Amino acid sequence: MYLRNCWYAAAWSRDIEPNKPFARTICEEPVVIFKTESGQLVALEDRCVHRRAPLSLGRIKGETIECGYHGLQYDCSGRCVRIPGQQDIPERARVRAYPLADKWRWLWIWLGNPEMADESLIPDVHWNDSPGWVSPGDTLHMNGHYQLLIDNLLDLSHLTFLHERTIGTSMVAETPMKAEAAGDRVRVTRWIIDQEAPPMFKKAGGFTENVDRWQIIEWTPPGLVLIDVGCAPHGTGAPEGDRSQGIEARSINLITPETAKTHHYLWSYARNYNIENIELTEFLLRAVGETFLEDKEMLEGQQARAESDDRQDWTIDLKVDSGPMQARRILERLIGEELGAVASAAE
Ligand code: FES
Ligand SMILES: [Fe+2]
Numbered sequence: 001m002y003l004r005n006c007w008y009a010a011a012w013s014r015d016i017e018p019n020k021p022f023a024r025t026i027c028e029e030p031v032v033i034f035k036t037e038s039g040q041l042v043a044l045e046d047r048c049v050h051r052r053a054p055l056s057l058g059r060i061k062g063e064t065i066e067c068g069y070h071g072l073q074y075d076c077s078g079r080c081v082r083i084p085g086q087q088d089i090p091e092r093a094r095v096r097a098y099p100l101a102d103k104w105r106w107l108w109i110w111l112g113n114p115e116m117a118d119e120s121l122i123p124d125v126h127w128n129d130s131p132g133w134v135s136p137g138d139t140l141h142m143n144g145h146y147q148l149l150i151d152n153l154l155d156l157s158h159l160t161f162l163h164e165r166t167i168g169t170s171m172v173a174e175t176p177m178k179a180e181a182a183g184d185r186v187r188v189t190r191w192i193i194d195q196e197a198p199p200m201f202k203k204a205g206g207f208t209e210n211v212d213r214w215q216i217i218e219w220t221p222p223g224l225v226l227i228d229v230g231c232a233p234h235g236t237g238a239p240e241g242d243r244s245q246g247i248e249a250r251s252i253n254l255i256t257p258e259t260a261k262t263h264h265y266l267w268s269y270a271r272n273y274n275i276e277n278i279e280l281t282e283f284l285l286r287a288v289g290e291t292f293l294e295d296k297e298m299l300e301g302q303q304a305r306a307e308s309d310d311r312q313d314w315t316i317d318l319k320v321d322s323g324p325m326q327a328r329r330i331l332e333r334l335i336g337e338e339l340g341a342v343a344s345a346a347e
Contacts, residue, residue: 004112036247137268
């Protein structure tokens with residue numbers, strides 16, 4: 001079950017190249033995204049109405065996409081406009097067209113009722129596309145249920161054990177956090193006061209003395225986990241709001257379900273310090289990317305273990321799970337409300 005009346009990050013804007021259809025399955029729906037010759041971005045159902053060939057194996061012709069099998073052409077609304085060798089085009093020769101928006105250097109797709117696709121509902125992740133910020137990032141394909149990654153990002157106690165080479169220190173797991181729901185969002189806050197900086201921050205910020213470090217995580221349903229992270233020399237006022245002596249970043253994590261067992265993970269790591277330093281940008285791209293590969297390995301291991309075990313309620317929950325559990329409850333409620341609304345509209 002997926003929330004459908006919402007925007008999902010479908011791809012990086014840079015992923016769509018001229019004359020090259022881009023295929024991606026989102027919430028079990030095969031989608032082809034392409035740019036027409038005039039530059040319009042289009043998302044269609046990736047399944048030809050003739051014999052179900054993937055349209056992504058076809059080619060872009062002007063303002064249409066042509067199926068690579070027998071040449072049916074579809075316009076930007078998904079309507080078939082040409083059938084080689086015949087004049088009449090059946091009325092039902094069409095595929096779904098999805099609302100698509102290009103914002104913050106990502107493409108956002110709306111799988112639900114197109115009339116509800118309001119671009120002002122795209123979550124604010126402007127740090128990925130703002131002057132004064134530089135934001136390297138990438139995409140990972142994850143063999144696991146998407147909720148596992150939301151759990152992972154809402155509970156950073158795992159940094160201590162899984163990411164000791166980059167962002168973990170023993171103090172993360174030992175420091176209590178506060179988890180609270182605000183409307184449909186969940187916020188988890190942790191301050192680690194007067195402790196050594198983790199290796200990646202030491203390198204990025206040149207810290208030699210102890211620091212005050214913050215992790216302020218906010219989940220917006222269904223798939224955004226935005227993490228305000230940073231540290232400042234201890235005693236310079238960061239907990240009171242003065243970050244001027246420190247460094248800060250926004251870890252932007254966009255989680256888009258592919259199937260019930262897989263998802264797409266689009267991430268970027270935006271910072272506002274030393275933004276001209278290309279070496280630092282490359283270092284952070286590598287360090288954060290390697291860190292997330294550690295998450296990928298663990299998460300895929302969890303998925304495999306879950307699939308070979310049908311004991312319900314066998315696992316236990318800990319204090320650190322309060323953020324993830326609140327998010328799970330909210331998402332379940334939102335999906336339930338959406339299904340209820342669809343059912344009553346159909347009555
Ligand atoms: S399957 Fe697409 S034209 Fe035949
Ligand atoms: Fe992690």
